[in-house]
Amino acid sequence: MVSSKDVARYAGVSQTTVSRxxxxxxxxxxxxLEKVTRAMKEMNYRPNSVARSLVNRRxxxxxxxxxPLHNPFFVETTTSIVNYSKQRGYNVNVHFENFGDxxxxxxxxxxxxxxxxxxxxxxxxxxIFSELQSLDIPFMMFNRKHKKxxxxxxxxxxxxxxxxxRHLLELNHRHIAWIGGPxxxxxFSGRYEGFQQEMKENGCTISPQNVxxxxxxxxxxxxxxxxxxxxxxxxxxxxxATDSIAIFLLDYLIQKGYQVPEDMSLIGVxxxxxxxxxxxxLSTVGMNEKENLGRIAIEHLxxxxxxxxxxxxxxxxxxQLYQRxxxxxx
Amino acid sequence: MVSSKDVARYAGVSQTTVSRxxxxxxxxxxxxLEKVTRAMKEMNYRPNSVARSLVNRRxxxxxxxxxPLHNPFFVETTTSIVNYSKQRGYNVNVHFENFGDxxxxxxxxxxxxxxxxxxxxxxxxxxIFSELQSLDIPFMMFNRKHKKxxxxxxxxxxxxxxxxxRHLLELNHRHIAWIGGPxxxxxFSGRYEGFQQEMKENGCTISPQNVxxxxxxxxxxxxxxxxxxxxxxxxxxxxxATDSIAIFLLDYLIQKGYQVPEDMSLIGVxxxxxxxxxxxxLSTVGMNEKENLGRIAIEHLxxxxxxxxxxxxxxxxxxQLYQRxxxxxx
DNA sequence: CCTATGTTTGAATACGTATTCATAACAAAA
DNA sequence: TTTTGTTATGAATACGTATTCAAACATAGG
Numbered sequence: 001m002v003s004s005k006d007v008a009r010y011a012g013v014s015q016t017t018v019s020r021x022x023x024x025x026x027x028x029x030x031x032x033l034e035k036v037t038r039a040m041k042e043m044n045y046r047p048n049s050v051a052r053s054l055v056n057r058r059x060x061x062x063x064x065x066x067x068p069l070h071n072p073f074f075v076e077t078t079t080s081i082v083n084y085s086k087q088r089g090y091n092v093n094v095h096f097e098n099f100g101d102x103x104x105x106x107x108x109x110x111x112x113x114x115x116x117x118x119x120x121x122x123x124x125x126x127x128i129f130s131e132l133q134s135l136d137i138p139f140m141m142f143n144r145k146h147k148k149x150x151x152x153x154x155x156x157x158x159x160x161x162x163x164x165x166r167h168l169l170e171l172n173h174r175h176i177a178w179i180g181g182p183x184x185x186x187x188f189s190g191r192y193e194g195f196q197q198e199m200k201e202n203g204c205t206i207s208p209q210n211v212x213x214x215x216x217x218x219x220x221x222x223x224x225x226x227x228x229x230x231x232x233x234x235x236x237x238x239x240x241a242t243d244s245i246a247i248f249l250l251d252y253l254i255q256k257g258y259q260v261p262e263d264m265s266l267i268g269v270x271x272x273x274x275x276x277x278x279x280x281x282l283s284t285v286g287m288n289e290k291e292n293l294g295r296i297a298i299e300h301l302x303x304x305x306x307x308x309x310x311x312x313x314x315x316x317x318x319x320q321l322y323q324r325x326x327x328x329x330x
Numbered sequence: 331m332v333s334s335k336d337v338a339r340y341a342g343v344s345q346t347t348v349s350r351x352x353x354x355x356x357x358x359x360x361x362x363l364e365k366v367t368r369a370m371k372e373m374n375y376r377p378n379s380v381a382r383s384l385v386n387r388r389x390x391x392x393x394x395x396x397x398p399l400h401n402p403f404f405v406e407t408t409t410s411i412v413n414y415s416k417q418r419g420y421n422v423n424v425h426f427e428n429f430g431d432x433x434x435x436x437x438x439x440x441x442x443x444x445x446x447x448x449x450x451x452x453x454x455x456x457x458i459f460s461e462l463q464s465l466d467i468p469f470m471m472f473n474r475k476h477k478k479x480x481x482x483x484x485x486x487x488x489x490x491x492x493x494x495x496r497h498l499l500e501l502n503h504r505h506i507a508w509i510g511g512p513x514x515x516x517x518f519s520g521r522y523e524g525f526q527q528e529m530k531e532n533g534c535t536i537s538p539q540n541v542x543x544x545x546x547x548x549x550x551x552x553x554x555x556x557x558x559x560x561x562x563x564x565x566x567x568x569x570x571a572t573d574s575i576a577i578f579l580l581d582y583l584i585q586k587g588y589q590v591p592e593d594m595s596l597i598g599v600x601x602x603x604x605x606x607x608x609x610x611x612l613s614t615v616g617m618n619e620k621e622n623l624g625r626i627a628i629e630h631l632x633x634x635x636x637x638x639x640x641x642x643x644x645x646x647x648x649x650q651l652y653q654r655x656x657x658x659x660x
Numbered sequence: 661c662c663t664a665t666g667t668t669t670g671a672a673t674a675c676g677t678a679t680t681c682a683t684a685a686c687a688a689a690a
Numbered sequence: 691t692t693t694t695g696t697t698a699t700g701a702a703t704a705c706g707t708a709t710t711c712a713a714a715c716a717t718a719g720g
Contacts, residue, residue: 001466003676014700019678029698044464049443050383051676054705059380061423061442069405070603079399082424086435091442093391094412094424105416112391112421113379134374136331247607254608273400277577278584279609333706344670349708359668381706384675667716673709680703690693 002043011039022047053113061091062301063109065119067143068096071216071244072272074120077142077294081118084295088302090115097121099215102128110135116305118297122146123184138304140313142297144186151304153296153315157187160285160319161194164239164267167283167321169202171329173237173265177210177228179221179249180241188213191241191269210235218248225252236265236330243268243275243284250280250326261328271322281325287317332373341369352377383443391421392631393439395449397473398426401546401574402602404450407472407624411448414625418632420445427451429545432458440465446635448627452476453514468634470643472627474516481634483627483645487517487599490615490649491524494569494597497613497651499532501659503567503595507540507558509551509579510571518543521571521599540565548578555582566595566660573598573605573614580610580656591658601652611655617647 004018011018013036020028021036028036039045053059064081067074082092093112095105102121106128109117117132117139129146132139141152168176178195180188192211199206209231214220228235240246246268253260260266268275271286287293300313334348341348343366350358351366358366369375383389394411397404412422423442425435432451436458439447447462447469459476462469468481475482498506508525510518522541529536539561544550558565570576576598583590590596598605601616617623630643 001676004678005676015677016679016700017698020699023678027698032698046440046465048384048676049441050380050389051705052678053380054378054384054676054707055678057705069399069409075399075405078424079426082426083428086425086438091423091425091438093421094408095416095421096409096412098413108416108421110376111379135376250609251607277581279580331706334708335706345707346670346709347668349706350669353708357668362668378706381675382708384677384706385708387675661720663718663720665716665718667714669714670712672711675707676705678704680701682699682701684697684699686695686697688693688695690691 001048002045003048004045007036007039007043007045010043011036058115059091059113060089061093061114062298062305063093063095063112063114063117063119065095065105065109065117065121066097067120071242072247072274073143073242073244073270076272076292077120077297080292080295081298084298085302090302099217106131116140116301118142118294118301120144123182124186124189125184138301138308140297140301140304142293149312149314151300151313153293153300153313154186154317155287155293156316156319157190158194158197160269161191161196161239162198163194163319163321164191164269164285165195165198167285167323167327168237168239168265168267169198169204171237171265171327173235173330174204175210175233175235176204176206176237176239177212177235178206178239178241179212179214179224179228179245181214181216181245183213188241195239214245216242216245221245221248222252225249229256229258237327238264238266240266240268243270243272243282243286246282246284246326247274247280250282261326265327265330267327269319275322275324283324283327284322285319286322287319291317293317331378332375333378334375337366337369337373337375340373341366388445389443390419391423391444392628392635393423393425393442393444393447393449395425395427395435395439395447395451397450401572402577402604403473403572403574403600406602406622407450407627410622410625411628414628415632420632429547436461446470446631448472448624448631450474450624453512454516454519455514468631468638470627470631470634472623479642479644481630481643483623483630483643484516484647485617485623486646486649487520488524488527490599491521491526491569492528493524493649493651494521494599494615495525495528497615497653497657498567498569498595498597499528499534501567501595501657503565503660504534505540505563505565506534506536506567506569507542507565508536508569508571509542509544509554509558509575511544511546511575513543518571525569544575546572546575551575551578552582555579559586559588567657568594568596570596570598573600573602573612573616576612576614576656577604577610580612590656595658595660596656599649605652605654613654613657614652615649616652617649621647623647 005015008015008018120143145152183189212224268284271284275282335345338345338348415422450473471482513519542554598614601614605612
């Protein structure tokens with residue numbers, strides 16, 4: 001590979017001058033500049049970004065630790081994060097959460113030299129948190145957050161849980177089942193908390209068999225749903241903790257011959273784009289449609305990288321109901 | 331940041347020994363090894379991957395230049411590529427195609443030091459091709475390919491086009507509209523070619539207003555579809571060049587009060603997971619469900635990186651029909 | 661005891677760039 | 691002419707690691 005030294009020799013100048021042509025062109029005489037520029041072209045020179053990073057002490061790249069893309073919510077955030085980062089001149093190393101073995105993903109992220117880290121995949125008491133802190137580079141959580149204070153942007157999950165539940169209650173549902181994911185993720189615990197609060201305040205009880213915690217895999221959701229359908233006193237409505245789960249449930253229910261919402265009301269959370277599809281018209285709760293948590297988070301992160309201000313960004317955005325066609329009065 | 335030199339000083343050894351502890355632990359005496367290991371722990375030492383890359387001349391990272399994730403096909407390939415790469419010890423820099431200005435994306439990719447490049451976003455006569463070649467690192471195309479010989483894996487797009495068309499013809503459709511993307515992408519040109527061939531062989535003509543080329547944006551697809559619906563002799567079936575387009579059309583049609591397949595048959599290509607959803611049951615043509623082009627491509631790419639064999643991988647996989655519920659006899 | 665062999669270690673160097681500091685060339689001012 | 695200042699350039703160095711080469715030392719065989 002041709003280096004700046006090669007270019008220098010070819011152009012009859014010092015490596016320093018070549019470097020200056022790239023970074024401080026006005027410090028070099030016009031004639032020299034042309035000469036060097038031509039040499040670079042002719043030799044097809046490309047600056048070695050690794051060497052640059054070593055001396056500049058920044059890689060212009062960011063690690064994204066995201067939830068899996070089979071949840072369309074993360075499709076939208078990943079797209080925003082990658083595209084906005086590009087705009088600001090950063091590359092994004094993408095990693096996906098791995099339920100079985102997140103530690104190895106963490107190790108990859110910790111080992112890779114990046115200017116900042118943005119992650120949705122963190123548990124409420126995740127030990128990764130202190131490791132991230134020790135890296136001494138900015139990191140930002142979105143969607144989910146950690147117990148300890150740090151940078152995060154999230155939706156008001158409790159409010160989301162309450163609004164979804166209130167909607168179902170207003171439609172006269174009393175027998176409501178919850179299908180969610182692991183409670184050590186604040187999205188799930190928060191939304192469940194809201195569900196509980198609202199039910200309690202309205203004098204409704206939640207029977208234990210109607211609280212279903214899955215690992216969000218399709219197989220596990222199937223298992224849970226088939227249990228629910230087999231209950232003597234089958235629930236009339238399901239509160240799915242995410243639109244992704246809801247859409248999968250929809251698939252399962254239709255496949256088994258049930259009609260939504262006639263046989264079962266269904267509401268999700270996140271208001272992902274797919275929920276608006278007229279084949280679904282999924283009722284859901286989510287943020288203002290203009291806002292994207294990924295986008296908000298990456299913007300803050302890059303600001304932090306470039307300003308190195310150490311004030312925590314902690315933002316919780318309101319949730320609102322999007323009533324569509326998968327919930328109905330009984 | 332603490333360096334190997336700091337660790338060396340603290341442990342009372344040379345930097346060489348610290349390096350050996352990391353890379354050739356059996357070359358160093360057990361006692362020394364423990365001493366150094368302890369020092370690394372105590373100082374919270376993390377090897378600088380940038381410095382490593384500089385001397386090793388490999389970054390253990392790969393650039394992915396992907397089509398946009400709002401096409402679920404790329405969700406599936408991106409997931410495979412990222413996860414498989416991790417398994418083989420590589421990070422993935424993700425970039426998304428940008429219809430308006432792909433050159434700047436290309437520049438980003440060319441500037442970033444990676445061990446290999448995997449891309450779906452290439453045009454049939456894309457000038458990026460020769461630039462990629464001049465980088466002298468392996469690159470692999472998937473889904474779409476280039477005019478010149480190189481590494482690629484694809485579905486047999488012509489066969490796909492023929493099979494989808496044949497299916498519609500067998501259902502007695504004669505008035506079939508095509509909605510696709512830019513013809514300088516081999517996915518679209520190949521599928522269209524198959525559409526043409528099959529129509530011709532069966533004595534069917536394609537009227538010009540039924541050939542619709544979009545930029546695959548929602549707005550443009552809307553425009554085209556509304557034109558089609560306004561035709562005097564409205565087509566009875568639509569061949570959407572991708573499932574992604576088909577699913578969007580489905581949304582549009584339902585929203586406008588049409589029923590699929592009663593008012594209009596609809597078939598896509600790609601057989602993405604979402605097409606199987608029982609709210610859609612989209613008829614489509616695609617590869618064997620076990621195969622994933624992204625996965626196949628990344629496997630070849632990493633093999634190439636690690637073996638540096640220079641034989642081209644050129645693979646074209648057969649397409650098959652998946653008949654579901656969006657196509658019906660008339 | 662001497663030589664041959666193996667083991668463990670460190671000094672020096674390379675990777676490719678950006679930056680600091682010094683110098684040379686030259687013009688302007690005194 | 692000397693001084694001062696300005697502009698353009700290059701030599702040397704730093705970034706943090708891996709590797710080469712040589713040296714120090716121990717062990718075994720004769």
